[in-house]
Amino acid sequence: MEFSSKLLENAVYEMSQLPGIGKRTALRLVLHLLKQPKEQTSRLADALVGLKNKVKFCKSCHNISDTELCEICSNPRRDESIVCVVEDIRDVMAIENTSQFKGLYHVLGGKISPMEGVGPQDLTIKPLVDKAKEGKIKELVFALSSTMEGDTTNFYIYKQLEDLDIKTSTIARGIAVGDELEYADEVTLGRSILNRIPFENSLKA
Template sequence: MTNFPAPIEELIDEFSRLPGIGKKTAQRLAFFVVKDKKDSAIRLSEAIINVKNRIHFCEDCFNITDKDKCSICSNASRDRSVICVVEDSKDVIAIEKTREFKGLYHVLHGAISPMDGIGPEDIKLRELIIRIRDNEVNELILATNPTIEGEATSMYISKLLSQTDILVTRLAHGIPVGGDLEFADEVTLSKALEGRRKI
């Protein structure tokens, strides 16, 4: 039982919901907000509300954006015949840091995970198939995370496209199994892109 006033306890609870924030860190953040100037707290809350109001998914690739199309899909110099499939928008940022990939992306917003009740219909898989069908795509690079769920998702997509002329490749395993793309360094991701192979 704590002796915190109810508004502070509520703020601690909300901070605790953030990934990587435990109860002690949440308490430090809450007391920082209490001690900080009121206009700083207002700017923080307005920034959060602004993100929730203005950020949505790109109508083509489902990456996050504040416009109808993200900056990558809007860029006419990108190779539209190659699509790199990732699980999350953070993965797009990680791959873009390598400056190696010149094609487009498709963000699934998850991976197939029967244990968690996530099937193919729960991620942006149908949209990927429609996008491939409606555009001249020559290669699909599967860049899902090297986890059980990521591998299952890649295999599922590969089987769906096995009867097409599209070259389906997978990132080379320079990325550690169980790791996430967002934590891989640029050199590792660059080598993984160069060493992709057909599956």
């Protein structure tokens, strides 16, 4: 792509460094900003730089927060004996949206993935184990992606906590609500038969 302006080329290049944004999309976005009032661009720039410079992570659950302790961790009505382990803050938002979980969270910041060079020391596993050793946690709910990396991470944490008296569980895997059996893959279907639940339980939610 040949640009008529270095400034434009530079802006498009920086924009195209974002994931899923190619050169063409970047050009479209940058030209859109050019047509908008100047304030929109400076608001976007300030918001991004401001976030990056001032962002804080909750010292207990490692979720993004504006305060030392996030709103969830500092809420006295949440049950601190049950902690849900998630990969990143998007998962916290997703689970919060269901209104089905009243405990606290722990954000790992990723999954163990040797292929991508992510080891246990790159995640917040140690703070989680330390927190567990304090004895307040009774149950740990693993809510990681149902992939090889997710399962590895679950197992690694599980092993670290073996000596402690903590119940561990994992969110149910099975047929998604509204899905047709016909189109479900065999592994999911197989597991959903092995892990079948009493019918009365399915009437609750």
